[in-house]
Amino acid sequence: MDKATARDRILELRKELDEHNYRYYVLAEPVISDYDYDEMMKELISLEREYPGFLDASSPSQRVGSDISREFRQVRHRYPMLSLDNTYSREELVEFDKRIKKTVSGPFDYVCELKYDGVAVSLTYVDGLLQMAVTRGDGEQGDDVTSNVKTIRSVPLKLRGGDYPREFEIRGEILLPREGFTRLNRERKERGENLFANPRNAAAGTLKIQNSSIVARRPLDCIIYRVLGDSLPYNAHYENLAKAGEWGFKISEQTRKCKGLDDIFDFIDHWDKYRAELPFETDGVVVKLNDFRLHNQLGYTAKTPRWAIAYKFSAERAATRITSVEFQVGRTGAITPVANLEPVQLAGTTVRRASLHNEEQMRILDIHSGDTVFVEKGGDIIPKIIGVDKGRRDTRSHAIEFIDKCPACSTPLEKEAGEAKHYCPAINTCPPQILGRIEHFVSRRAMNINMAEATVRQLFEKGLIRDVGDLYSLDTEALMGLDRFARRSAEKLIQSIENSKSLPWHRILYALGIRYVGETVARKLASSFPSFDELMDASEDDLLSVDEVGERIASSVLDYLSRPGSIIIIKKLKNAGLKMEDRPGLPKNQDKKLEGKKFVISGTFGHHSRDQLKTLIEQNGGTNVSAVSSNVDFLIGGENAGPSKLKKAQELNIQVISEDEFSDMIK
Ligand code: IVH
Secondary structure, eight states: OOHHHHHHHHHHHHHHHHHHHIIIIISOOOOSOHHHHHHHHHHHHHHHHHOGGGOOTTSGGGGGOOOOOOOOOEEEOSSOOOOOOEESOHHHHHHHHHHHHHHOOSOOOEEEEEEEOSEEEEEEEETTEEEEEEEOTTSSEEEBOHHHHTTOTTSOSBOSSSOSOSEEEEEEEEEOOHHHHHHHHHHHHHTTOOOOSSHHHHHHHHHTOSOHHHHHTSOOEEEEEEEEOSSOSOSBHHHHHHHHHHHTOOBOTTOEEEOSHHHHHHHHHHHHHHGGGSSSOEEEEEEEESBHHHHHHHOBOSSSBTTEEEEEOOOOEEEEEEEEEEEEEOTTOBEEEEEEEEEEEETTEEEEEEEOOSHHHHHHHTOBTTOEEEEEOSSOSSOEEEEEOGGGOOTTOOBOOOOSBOTTTOOBOBOOTTOSSOBOOOTTTOHHHHHHHHHHHHSTTTTOOOOOHHHHHHHHHTTSOSSGGGGGGOOHHHHHTSTTOOHHHHHHHHHHHHHHTTSOHHHHHHHTTOTTOOHHHHHHHHHHSOBHHHHHHOOHHHHHTSTTOOHHHHHHHHHHHHOHHHHHHHHHHHHTTOOOBOGGGOOOOTTOTTTTOEEEEESBOSSOOHHHHHHHHHHTTOEEOSSOOTTOOEEEEOBTOOHHHHHHHHHTTOEEEOHHHHHHHHO
């Protein structure tokens, strides 16, 4: 393809992908399949890679994120980001309306909108292109989160139409729809990570991640609620919002113009009743005056506009009694107190249990046996106990103490500084932890062994498996001794175990269930340490140099590897024939910087092990050879490099390079 054809194709693909993004993420009316979309995106990315001269920060390909880590830059807001006056009472809305009417004479319109429960963001557009996205921060200045916000598909990178002001700001709420939130928490649970309490926290946490490629994988959305600037098309809020919709922004379908209090109360009543049916969370209604001239006339208090007010819905809550508190042990040994409740109806479901999270939470709530408690269902999947009705407390009741020994194995519990949870340290002997780890090991995303939880339990109870390594010693006869197992089902399960042996090293690493090592971290670790032996040799610094690995993960990995029980398991897995290394099928880098080049490595190095260097060479398309000969291109020489190799390289005019020079070659 010549350059001009490539350029035309790139522009065409960008236009089409922008259109499909808009249809999918803003209008929710896709017209092509995900497959076709992905194919077009792949084609665009590959053309842009081939012709980097045509790169453009507004290209839809830029939404996939980058994994360059950085601190957020602070940016001062051109217009301060204010908050809203809040009320829970309808009388105060009547007061609000009265106050307005004291200042404003003649008819005027209100606009009612939902109050979206997420994180505020201010977007700046210049010449139709997204230039900057900044969080609210303290209202005066916030974090520059542009690269994260660029990954949100409902935020246009490039505006549609042509009648937008040359420069303007537009504000809205970034939120995580319920479905995305549930999925995110399910994945976190699988990885043994702490769950987000609600979609708002999840959206806020996501926006702070310093790696936009992780942000790109979370289905954030952005709904616009305000347009600001010197030359806006209209002098009224509702009309500007509608115009912003034409420019490609997502505006809410629920927004309504209202004539007065009756309309406002109808809007509130409707959404108080039906809000559970919305795809995202809302915690109230915002009432605004429509006309900008009235905004100026009414003005602002120090923190809030006088032309708007937020009416907050009261959370759905119910009162019920605690019948008992039990302490559950997770696969990572984390202890979670869970209250069993007298069943109560709440937001359309029957609630029987509620998490008490940890000791601190129990202490704050001051839970006594038999207490009547208030249960609330916010955005959380698990309802939470928000308070105790102390007036109904039995005077003979006693506070429920947190436990100090594991409820399953009686080992004294431990709590690390900075951690909210207690842990049972007996990871290799505590039954629920072993069972939980085996269940995780066989799960679909881990080793994909088709074994039901009940089977894991039976095998464990019969002493046939004590850890995941024992799965590979099972045979058909052993399985046929279990309930409901005939020869055929036993053989199928053995085959499924057998199949798992060919899974790559990063899947095994994830399957081991090391605390904080989820799928992404496992992949990153496996690509830096392509074999178990290299991981075993890694120092804390080596681990910390891996993208996404911080101190918490590094210390968890080191802790796992230092336990004799872990090494026994690894030995069993190795003996069973699992591939504890990824070397053979390494994904090659696209650009193949070392294509056709032959390398000899000699000596020891400061930043890489010899095996790591070998991997890097292969990943970049080069070949490793052991002896220096005339068809070798480079000798990477480290400390104590073999003198005979150096001499031979000199004789044959082979370039001898340092570790750093090598790193530069593949940068
Ligand atoms: S208007 C000057 N409209 O609520 C008024 N805010 O307490 C600017 N919010 O930080 C806000 N939905 O994050 C407005 N429909 C809506 C909103 C909304 C949610 C948030 C916003 C703001 C906070 C104000």
